[in-house]
Amino acid sequence: MQQENMKTLESLEDFRHFSEKELEIRFDQLKKQIVPADKTIREQAEKHWEHVAKPLGSLGVLEEDIVRAAAAQGEEVPDFSKRALLIFCADNGVVEEGVSQTGQEVTAAVVSNMTRGRSCSCLMAVKAETDVFPIDMGIACEVEHRGELYPLTERKIRRGTSNFTKAAAMTRQEVLTAILTGIDAVRVLKEQGYRLSAVGEMGIGNTTTSSAVASVLLQKDPELVTGAGAGLDSAGLKRKTEVIRRGIGLHHPDPMDGMEVLQKVGGFDLAAMAGAFLGGAIYHVPVVIDGVIAAAAAAAAGRIAPAATDYMLAAHVSAEPASIWLLDLIGVTPAIQAGLRLGEGTGALALFPLLDMALSIYRDMDTFAEMEIEEYKPLV
Template identity: 55%
Template sequence: MTIETICQHIVPASQSAMELAQKRWNSIAKPLGSLGLLEVEIIRMAGMFGTAQIPVLKPAVIAMCADNGVVAEGVTQTGQEVTAIVTENMSSRDTSVCRMARRAGATVFPVDIGVAVPLQGEHILQKNIRRGTGNIAIEPAMTRQEAEAAILVGIELVGDLKAQGYNLIATGEMGIGNTTTSAAIAAVLLGIEPQVVTGRGAGLSDQGLVRKIDAITRAIAVNQPDPSDAIDVVSKVGGLDLAGLAGVFLGGAYHHIPVLVDGVISMAAALVAAEICPTAKDYMVGSHASAEPAGALFVDALGLKPFLFAGMRLGEGTGAVAVMPILDMALAVYDEMSTFDDIEIEAYQENPQ
């Protein structure tokens, strides 16, 4: 199917399921709303699944891995070769997100969607569209057709994982230079100057930050991305990891599966997906507030409510994975807690006189 066809089949989260989930929370023997955001997001997840009987969660991490030609502009502290190294380490389960996912009971699926060199690793999903993108400071990152192909990869992967029983997806990534492309997308889609949305990424010096802002400014001037066309934006100043993740968000909405938004790269991809299909926001769950400058702006634009304010900026999906145990604990109360009727005490009222 085409992206357009997928979007035509995406429907809003079920209001009736959310109303039933709210009634369930109100019946549980505790003060009304006392678990705050935990209750809110479980209610939203009921709407995503279309039932107040939320299934046992089987979580996965889709980590889109790709190289970005803009590293040639000196916008990163490390070289492009690190993308391949870390992606292969994901396959051997030896990265931060893999260690965290093991504790959270989640499976990590690293995806080569655009790494510059061929990769080895039994767990790597080989979905390469092209071997790295163009340098956005002087040319488009990719063609529109390549961007659409990457989006479709993300959509299809969610369907594949659903068929394997996975029903909660965290969005992760690996790609040296992708805080640059994310900032470029933020500048275009949010209509904000590059210097406002650009941060130091993995630890740039003052001079490096100046180069990064300059590269983004030139990228926008050279490529003239259309803010009203998110696919045009991601193809011209984005990256294959971002396009693939945008597809994951669209796939979650299409398949009625909650998708956890991670940090600023994941948020940029989520905004692309929301611009393509606004209803996709119904199926996004916030995880943490990124420490990157664009993070708070993305949170506001997407209407996310992060669970964690921990100053995280690692990427890989680590923030999203950190929230998985919180959701599990919320479901334990939602599913297992006694009701007011069970313990024969008077229920709390919303507006007591």
């Protein structure tokens, strides 16, 4: 694990030095590499489940997750032996509107805790045998610790996005920089032997940005998709909903243009997560969706490149109201329903042990033929 080997993302390309034209060219080149997951492998994996000596479909969503992972990796037996959690960290200018209980200093404090292995996600990652890679995409305040157990990779675009009630959250150049950083993070991990990844985030105000993105992509009123986040009271939730409505009304992002939605009402963390989902499709690495924030990013990635959804797995349905609608939009089914709403990739980490268990049955269980008993037949 990372504690022993101190793995980093040192070879992550720094797109902050690219011109907007160079970013556009690179993104177009990479996007062309996104194709649907391997249909033949998918069919083989589905057939294999039918022969495993157990009741048909009895592992539910986990069977579909194994099939999706196999098709994504292009191997009938997927490999989960080395997995990573990418945590994209950034602040959001919209917190000026009073949409959060806490200030931006909390983002820096939690990220500092991550580098010491003391955040919720890092503690869970130890149990899930997962390496953690926090990336600074736009933290506003200084981070006290920047190394130790989980070194912080610095790719800060600027100290937080713009307040989307006054201006677009990002420029076109900034959203491209964030997306390409997410894509390249998956490339680096793949080169280091990681075959399964998850994404998480840390940034005060990002339930507001993700609710805004969800509202546009789902074409639903902000009141329907906006939750209390880290604990707003009813007045705070009403204010948050109105802020989102104002931002969307100011910019009118095209719901069919995922990049435009991210640019106008999203955040650096959401854009980088969307990039990681696109990177999963480019480099054939299944990427696990965490909660509603990650789901909003995944849905935006699906609008940018529809085939990218083939490479996504849903860990859980969040307690936030938009969560299940976003997962339905992407076309994935969550394996866990536990009312989770912590973020940082914690829900995605909770899926990894379940995937290990399902894979052991898929890979190691005797078939009906080997046990010399009659196979189950599908019910009509």
